[in-house]
Amino acid sequence: MRNVEEFFRRMRLQPRPGQLEAAQELARMLSNPAVGFEAPTGFGKTVTVLAALWSRELLPAVWRVRTYAVARHIADECARCEQRFFIAGGRERTCPLAQEYGAALPWYCRYRRHECSYFSKLLERAKEAYSGGITAFSYEDLSAERGCPYYQQLLVKGVEVYIAAYNMGLELPAAVEVVDEAHNAVEVRCLPESEVWEVLSPIMDELPESFKPSLVGELLEMQLARTHDLRLMKRAARVASLLKGVWAWREEGEVCVLKLLRPRAARVVFVSATLTPVAHLFNVPVVSVPARKREALVTTWLTTRYTDFDEKMMTSYNKLLFCAEKTLQEDPALRDQARPLGPELRLR
Numbered sequence: 061m062r063n064v065e066e067f068f069r070r071m072r073l074q075p076r077p078g079q080l081e082a083a084q085e086l087a088r089m090l091s092n093p094a095v096g097f098e099a100p101t102g103f104g105k106t107v108t109v110l111a112a113l114w115s116r117e118l119l120p121a122v123w124r125v126r127t128y129a130v131a132r133h134i135a136d137e138c139a140r141c142e143q144r145f146f147i148a149g150g151r152e153r154t155c156p157l158a159q160e161y162g163a164a165l166p167w168y169c170r171y172r173r174h175e176c177s178y179f180s181k182l183l184e185r186a187k188e189a190y191s192g193g194i195t196a197f198s199y200e201d202l203s204a205e206r207g208c209p210y211y212q213q214l215l216v217k218g219v220e221v222y223i224a225a226y227n228m229g230l231e232l233p234a235a236v237e238v239v240d241e242a243h244n245a246v247e248v249r250c251l252p253e254s255e256v257w258e259v260l261s262p263i264m265d266e267l268p269e270s271f272k273p274s275l276v277g278e279l280l281e282m283q284l285a286r287t288h289d290l291r292l293m294k295r296a297a298r299v300a301s302l303l304k305g306v307w308a309w310r311e312e313g314e315v316c317v318l319k320l321l322r323p324r325a326a327r328v329v330f331v332s333a334t335l336t337p338v339a340h341l342f343n344v345p346v347v348s349v350p351a352r353k354r355e356a357l358v359t360t361w362l363t364t365r366y367t368d369f370d371e372k373m374m375t376s377y378n379k380l381l382f383c384a385e386k387t388l389q390e391d392p393a394l395r396d397q398a399r400p401l402g403p404e405l406r407l408r
């Protein structure tokens with residue numbers, strides 16, 4: 061295992077209070093197949109995790125994010141740490157047929173990609189044009205003129221951190237998976253009960269008297285694999301996706317399902333500022349940096365709406381800075397709270 065301090069020296073970064081200790085503890089805990097890391101907002105969780113992964117030589121990694129806005133932030137942090145990144149895009153962002161197929165796109169791509177001209181073009185060019193790999197930083201750098209942009213992403217070379225959305229199904233080459241904002245990896249999805257039963261009714265006769273709920277999803281996928289009816293494919297795809305949850309129930313005319321992100325890599329790191337409420341669902345040891353309780357000052361005159369940005373807003377922000385400085389000067393307790401103090405680590 062490499063020294064975590066060496067990572068910060070090589071990247072010319074000054075560790076924040078507690079960051080070095082957290083990275084060291086996390087690196088030690090990465091001997092487990094899965095581990096959680098909890099630290100307050102502003103602590104520098106991304107850099108801490110990168111340092112631990114570098115120490116354990118577990119790069120390249122897939123960094124799972126909820127939104128592409130978060131992906132840009134992770135990319136900036138990777139660049140600051142001199143780690144080569146690639147922002148991967150799902151089918152809905154990369155496939156030229158996304159608008160035509162809608163919700164059925166993943167199933168069309170899975171079962172009928174041999175009929176797709178873009179996929180065929182990629183296969184034809186792969187050996188000659190892409191023998192040395194592709195150099196890119198984002199899915200936006202890839203062109204459909206060269207073949208399927210979605211599968212081109214597997215040919216991108218020299219990547220240390222792949223940044224991808226939670227639900228992206230592409231099997232990216234990585235030794236470890238980081239689930240960012242892991243508290244969002246648990247969600248509830250619902251569809252109208254009428255829509256679910258309409259899709260399920262044609263296959264109900266195929267079900268034995270006693271069956272597991274997962275069998276319904278499997279039969280739907282078989283139906284998707286057989287059909288060429290795009291309308292049926294779109295409707296069935298929505299229901300099949302819903303039924304892949306871990307627990308389902310009926311509520312006010314809807315079928316609701318609890319869904320939990322299932323990482324694909326052999327090693328997983330769950331990262332969040334609020335991991336504690338959902339940590340039991342992942343059943344992993346957690347390296348936790350406790351947040352300091354701070355007193356809040358609430359303003360009544362300030363707005364953050366961009367459309368309201370004008371001279372009045374600038375005056376309001378000047379007033380905020382003046383009041384904050386005055387309050388800190390008058391209250392020694394608040395002044396002490398504003399000082400960055402190194403938190404103690406604890407393992408749960």
